[in-house]
Amino acid sequence: MSTDKPVFKTRDLGVRYADNVAVAGITMDIAENQITALIGPSGCGKSTLIRCFNRMNDLIPSAKVMGEILYRDQNLYLPEVDPVEVRQRIGMVFQKPNPFPKSIYENVAFGLRANGMTDNMPTRVEEALKRAALWDEVKRDLKTNALSLSGGQQQRLCIARALAVEPDVILMDEPASALDPIATARIEDLARELKDQYTIIIVTHNMQQAARLSDFTAFLTVDVDETESRRTGVLVEYAETSQIFTRPKDPRTEAYITGRFG
Amino acid sequence: MRPALSAGSRKGRLSETLFVGALLLAVLIGVAALAALVISVLSQGIPRLSIEFLTSLPSRFAEKAGARPAIFGTLWIISVCTLFSVPVGIGAAIYLEEFAKKGRLSTLIDVNIANLAGVPSIIYGLLGLALFVRMFAMGRSVLAGGLTLGLLVLPVIVIVGREALRAVPSSIREGALALGATKWQTISRQVLPVALPSFMTGVILAISRAIGETAPLIAMGALTYVTFVPKALGDRFTALPIQIFNWTSRPQAEFLDTAAAGIVVLLVVLLTMNTAAVLLRHRFEKVPRS
Amino acid sequence: MRGRRRHHETAIKGLLAACALISVATTAGIILALASETLAFFKQISPFRFFTGTVWAPTFGSNAAFGVLPLINGTLMVTAIAVGFATPIGLAIAVYLSEYAPKRVRSALKPCLEVLAGVPTVVLGFFALNFVTIRLLEKGIPGVERFNALSAGLVVGLMIVPLIASLSEDAMRSVPQGLREAAYGLGATKRITALRVILPAALSGIASAVILAMSRAIGETMIVAIAAGNQPRMSFNPLEGIQTMTAYIVQVSLGDTPTGSIAYRTIFAVGTTLFAITFLLNLLSIRIVRKFRETYQ
Numbered sequence: 001m002s003t004d005k006p007v008f009k010t011r012d013l014g015v016r017y018a019d020n021v022a023v024a025g026i027t028m029d030i031a032e033n034q035i036t037a038l039i040g041p042s043g044c045g046k047s048t049l050i051r052c053f054n055r056m057n058d059l060i061p062s063a064k065v066m067g068e069i070l071y072r073d074q075n076l077y078l079p080e081v082d083p084v085e086v087r088q089r090i091g092m093v094f095q096k097p098n099p100f101p102k103s104i105y106e107n108v109a110f111g112l113r114a115n116g117m118t119d120n121m122p123t124r125v126e127e128a129l130k131r132a133a134l135w136d137e138v139k140r141d142l143k144t145n146a147l148s149l150s151g152g153q154q155q156r157l158c159i160a161r162a163l164a165v166e167p168d169v170i171l172m173d174e175p176a177s178a179l180d181p182i183a184t185a186r187i188e189d190l191a192r193e194l195k196d197q198y199t200i201i202i203v204t205h206n207m208q209q210a211a212r213l214s215d216f217t218a219f220l221t222v223d224v225d226e227t228e229s230r231r232t233g234v235l236v237e238y239a240e241t242s243q244i245f246t247r248p249k250d251p252r253t254e255a256y257i258t259g260r261f262g
Numbered sequence: 263m264r265p266a267l268s269a270g271s272r273k274g275r276l277s278e279t280l281f282v283g284a285l286l287l288a289v290l291i292g293v294a295a296l297a298a299l300v301i302s303v304l305s306q307g308i309p310r311l312s313i314e315f316l317t318s319l320p321s322r323f324a325e326k327a328g329a330r331p332a333i334f335g336t337l338w339i340i341s342v343c344t345l346f347s348v349p350v351g352i353g354a355a356i357y358l359e360e361f362a363k364k365g366r367l368s369t370l371i372d373v374n375i376a377n378l379a380g381v382p383s384i385i386y387g388l389l390g391l392a393l394f395v396r397m398f399a400m401g402r403s404v405l406a407g408g409l410t411l412g413l414l415v416l417p418v419i420v421i422v423g424r425e426a427l428r429a430v431p432s433s434i435r436e437g438a439l440a441l442g443a444t445k446w447q448t449i450s451r452q453v454l455p456v457a458l459p460s461f462m463t464g465v466i467l468a469i470s471r472a473i474g475e476t477a478p479l480i481a482m483g484a485l486t487y488v489t490f491v492p493k494a495l496g497d498r499f500t501a502l503p504i505q506i507f508n509w510t511s512r513p514q515a516e517f518l519d520t521a522a523a524g525i526v527v528l529l530v531v532l533l534t535m536n537t538a539a540v541l542l543r544h545r546f547e548k549v550p551r552s
Numbered sequence: 553m554r555g556r557r558r559h560h561e562t563a564i565k566g567l568l569a570a571c572a573l574i575s576v577a578t579t580a581g582i583i584l585a586l587a588s589e590t591l592a593f594f595k596q597i598s599p600f601r602f603f604t605g606t607v608w609a610p611t612f613g614s615n616a617a618f619g620v621l622p623l624i625n626g627t628l629m630v631t632a633i634a635v636g637f638a639t640p641i642g643l644a645i646a647v648y649l650s651e652y653a654p655k656r657v658r659s660a661l662k663p664c665l666e667v668l669a670g671v672p673t674v675v676l677g678f679f680a681l682n683f684v685t686i687r688l689l690e691k692g693i694p695g696v697e698r699f700n701a702l703s704a705g706l707v708v709g710l711m712i713v714p715l716i717a718s719l720s721e722d723a724m725r726s727v728p729q730g731l732r733e734a735a736y737g738l739g740a741t742k743r744i745t746a747l748r749v750i751l752p753a754a755l756s757g758i759a760s761a762v763i764l765a766m767s768r769a770i771g772e773t774m775i776v777a778i779a780a781g782n783q784p785r786m787s788f789n790p791l792e793g794i795q796t797m798t799a800y801i802v803q804v805s806l807g808d809t810p811t812g813s814i815a816y817r818t819i820f821a822v823g824t825t826l827f828a829i830t831f832l833l834n835l836l837s838i839r840i841v842r843k844f845r846e847t848y849q
Binding site: 281282288289292295296299302306349357375381385386393396446480482483486506511521522525528 | 558560561564565567568569570571572574575576578579581582584585586588589640641644645647648652661664665667668670671672673674675676677678679681682683687710713717741742743764767768770771772773774777778798801802805806811819820823826827830831834835838
Binding site for chain 1: 363433436452
């Protein structure tokens with residue numbers, strides 16, 4: 001790939017839950033300060049894959065990670081690596097906005113306190129909310145309960161709290177799929193602004209969103225093994241977005257983006 | 263030609279009505295018994311209630327007998343019980359629900375705790391006698407009594423705690439962990455605050471049951487006739503339910519009125535606590551949900 | 553800074569594990585406490601004498617007798633009366649709540665059951681003596697003694713009605729609605745559906761509830777200590793006084809029994825018997841519920 005120093009390098013990365021291999025053989029480099037999209041039909045393991053990048057799969061007892069993933073040349077899954085620290089550097093925004101049932105201020109402050117970044121808290125909170133394009137809407141009363149915000153505002157709050165802990169990478173797992181089109185557009189604008197400072201990996205089931213937003217796109221699909229009735233996600237093609245959407249090399253990619261399946 | 267649809271045979275309808283009647287009779291018996299209980303206790307007890315009753319010491323004379331040592335004794339031992347069982351109970355609940363790996367051992371512990379919740383309370387008294395009174399040499403003291411009650415309510419508090427934790431949506435845990443918070447930071451700052459109201463409700467109900475317990479305290483050696491108020495953890499004691507038991511067991515019929523008065527005091531305390539628990543539940547159910 | 557966080561976490565996890573251990577160690581404590589004194593007791597009195605003797609008089613010096621059967625008899629009498637009274641009433645209430653009661657009646661009735669469940673047993677004991685015996689039985693039944701098994705049994709029954717009612721109701725409400733609809737669709741009445749479809753389907757949940765209630769009744773102490781008497785005897789007459797295992801323990805605990813004496817040890821021997829019986833019943837009840845869950849999963 002045309003990246004000098006990729007933020008992530010994966011080699012044959014995969015995840016299995018007990019006997020079931022959810023995704024396997026993923027080899028790709030993620031470029032810095034770019035938006036990389038993971039697209040594919042449902043069940044192809046995109047969410048499972050993205051959760052490898054911040055070790056959120058650790059939370060599932062039956063999940064086992066296979067292969068290797070390097071973050072800035074460091075193996076993420078070595079025993080001496082602290083997953084807590086990984087998650088401070090590699091933040092995540094979830095599909096369904098999940099603000100804490102607390103005030104807007106406390107939502108952002110939580111991550112700061114947890115990571116010991118407690119100097120100048122009000123300033124840090126304000127910065128984060130500004131960077132997430134939410135400040136103007138909530139600055140009047142930061143003590144409002146976060147759950148009273150609209151869906152789109154809640155999601156931007158979740159982005160703000162992720163930004164507050166000064167990550168290096170932001171993972172977004174279908175961040176706009178629970179939102180209306182206007183809120184979605186705002187999230188997309190935000191992602192574009194953020195890529196100057198952060199590396200962004202986004203999972204989306206919306207092809208047009210991937211085409212609009214991302215610099216690189218990885219297309220995954222489900223490999224069905226009829227004889228053993230196993231379904232495993234595999235990486236079909238990974239290239240610059242313009243190439244994926246105009247001159248895809250693999251027929252499966254072409255079939256997906258032209259809507260013939262998925 | 264088929265006969266026209268009728269409203270059912272007379273005999274059929276009779277059976278239905280009789281059946282519902284029988285069910286309602288059962289309901290009536292239950293409700294009537296409860297009513298009889300409440301009315302008989304109140305009618306005998308309230309006339310006997312007075313400030314003197316609450317502040318006097320017990321006596322051989324029914325008219326002079328008071329509940330002061332019993333009330334103080336109950337306050338002492340319930341404090342010890344709560345201070346012991348609530349932290350240990352919530353600690354155990356957090357460990358079992360958030361840290362322990364699910365597996366055979368975990369299921370065994372679940373069964374164990376469920377069993378403990380079903381052990382007759384007097385057995386806890388025997389445990390308290392052997393463990394606190396004798397082995398730890400605490401004597402038949404307030405401390406031993408409070409700890410005995412603490413062990414009695416501990417399984418209930420663990421069960422209540424686990425349910426409260428389980429009810430917290432996992433999206434909150436995920437969100438906190440994804441920000442680089444440690445497990446304990448997630449639990450203490452996000453999960454526990456959400457679980458706290460329903461946990462407190464359960465704790466209040468568990469403690470209110472402990473207030474009415476008599477058998478385990480008698481088994482570990484609480485006194486039934488006490489003319490002093492406990493002033494230290496090592497003092498001997500009595501408790502309100504034990505005092506009620508003592509008065510009920512006296513041969514003189516007047517003591518039954520005294521016992522009824524004691525029961526009214528006990529029921530008022532319980533009613534207050536249960537109302538507090540219900541109010542707590544209602545207040546925190548008004549938190550906005552997304 | 554990160555290293556400090558990790559140590560902190562491990563310490564906290566250890567503290568929490570210790571709390572969990574205390575909860576579990578209680579079982580070990582109970583077994584040890586009961587076993588040590590019981591074994592010492594069985595060194596002096598043979599288990600055979602204990603479990604088959606029909607006279608219980610442990611404090612009679614040289615004429616002491618250590619047959620526990622009268623106490624078991626007393627316990628079973630009270631329990632039989634209690635369960636015999638509470639099961640039909642509790643089940644009827646459960647059927648009513650589950651299949652018939654309109655919402656408003658339900659919301660009035662369920663708190664009543666909860667209140668009844670929350671009444672301290674010493675209060676129920678008072679009720680048994682003061683109201684049931686003195687005001688009902690003595691006025692209505694000739695030959696009833698002041699302390700008798702009937703009064704205690706009925707009130708213990710009253711105590712377990714909420715348990716049977718609410719657990720059975722849960723069991724009935726878990727029966728899939730599809731079964732009811734099938735029955736009604738075939739023209740069955742509410743009564744027939746309740747009796748022939750719902751009750752059988754909920755049977756294991758109900759059985760588990762009754763067994764649990766039986767275990768509670770066996771372990772019940774204050775009601776029997778106040779109202780059933782302190783006369784251990786092999787009798788099937790509910791109008792007479794008897795003594796249950798639990799009431800015996802209370803009787804000895806109220807007295808001045810020196811620790812280490814044979815009489816002191818008897819309370820542990822009786823306690824072990826009580827614990828064993830209730831433990832087995834509780835296990836049985838859980839087993840049945842588990843089987844019940846499998847049927848509907």
